[in-house]
Amino acid sequence: MIIIGISGYARSCKDLFTSVAQKVLKEHGIKSEKFALAYELKNDLKSVIKTKIGIDVFTDDTQSKSIIRPLLVAYGDVMRKTSEGKYWTAKVSQRIDKSKADVIFITDIRYDVYPEDECTWLNRKMSGKLIHITKFKQSTVPQGKRFSKNKIVKIYDAAPNDHELLNNPKVKSKANYAFEWEDYSDKLNDTSLEDHPYIREKVIVALKSINVIWLFLLHDY
Numbered sequence: 001m002i003i004i005g006i007s008g009y010a011r012s013c014k015d016l017f018t019s020v021a022q023k024v025l026k027e028h029g030i031k032s033e034k035f036a037l038a039y040e041l042k043n044d045l046k047s048v049i050k051t052k053i054g055i056d057v058f059t060d061d062t063q064s065k066s067i068i069r070p071l072l073v074a075y076g077d078v079m080r081k082t083s084e085g086k087y088w089t090a091k092v093s094q095r096i097d098k099s100k101a102d103v104i105f106i107t108d109i110r111y112d113v114y115p116e117d118e119c120t121w122l123n124r125k126m127s128g129k130l131i132h133i134t135k136f137k138q139s140t141v142p143q144g145k146r147f148s149k150n151k152i153v154k155i156y157d158a159a160p161n162d163h164e165l166l167n168n169p170k171v172k173s174k175a176n177y178a179f180e181w182e183d184y185s186d187k188l189n190d191t192s193l194e195d196h197p198y199i200r201e202k203v204i205v206a207l208k209s210i211n212v213i214w215l216f217l218l219h220d221y
Contacts, residue, residue, distance in 0.1 A: 001102060002212060003128030005109035005118075007171045010160045012135040013181070013193075018105045020194050020203040025103055034105040037118070040091040041076045077163075085117035096126070103212065110163070112170040119174045129210040132175035137183045154180075177209040 004021075006014040022032045042057040049057050049071070055064045057072070079087040096104055109130060112119040122128040136154040159165035172178055181202045184193060193199055 001096075001099070001104060003096070003104045003106065003122065003126040004210070004212070005106045005122040005128055005130045006133065007109040007130060007168075007175065008133035008135070009157055009164055009168060011157065012133045014107050014133055016193055016199070017131070017133060017203055017206070018107050020200055021105065021207060023194065024200070024204060024207065030103060031101045032103040032105060033099050033101040034107055035092050035095050036107045037088040037092060037110075038076075038108050040088050041072060041079075044079075045072065045075060080111070080113075085111060085114035086121070089118055089121040093121075093126075109171060111167050112174060113167065119171055123174065129176045129212075130171075130174055131206050131210065132172045132178035134172075134178070134180045135183055136180055177206055179206060 006017055008014055018034050022034065025032045046057045049055055049068055053068065055068055057068060059065060076088070083090075092106060106122065106128075109118045109122055111117050116125075119130065122130055134156065136156050138152055139155045140152060159168065179202065181199070184196055184198055187196075
């Protein structure tokens with residue numbers, strides 16, 4: 001079994017990467033599963049939030065998510081601090097132990113604070129590999145900058161919160177492979193993001209770079 005952790009800012013398309021990677025593996029008869037530390041957080045609180053607030057923690061409704069987000073963040077932070085980063089990884093470890101998959105993806109490796117935090121757990125305890133993703137858009141230079149207004153540059157998202165601002169650079173430094181990809185959401189035409197050649201190629205290169213490619217020895221990539 002190979003364990004692959006995915007890191008990067010929120011909205012860097014970590015789930016997209018995982019979905020495409022799973023498709024690529026499935027094409028070659030390789031079974032994979034994905035887990036998320038955030039799922040364990042929501043699962044811990046689903047009963048109390050449903051009973052007390054009347055909201056499903058797994059809802060896709062933006063307004064409902066904004067109502068319960070502070071509670072989720074606070075609880076997640078408390079459990080990380082009281083366990084020195086081990087509470088959520090221990091829960092995912094239990095799921096991994098029961099899995100029969102060849103490859104496991106963990107879609108939200110975010111912290112490197114404690115001696116046995118998420119990065120160390122992935123690397124040392126699980127003997128896993130870490131892939132870090134950065135997303136950008138191509139755009140003209142913002143007004144007020146001292147460049148030609150027609151110059152096209154990469155525009156990166158700001159950190160969505162202080163936790164990610166502090167931890168993302170540290171987690172990225174621990175990555176076995178880090179890459180950037182462009183936001184292709186406005187370039188789809190009749191092709192879905194998961195099927196777009198640019199996205200697919202980025203995923204395949206990443207899998208090769210962490211030596212998962214040995215699973216494809218009989219195939220032409």
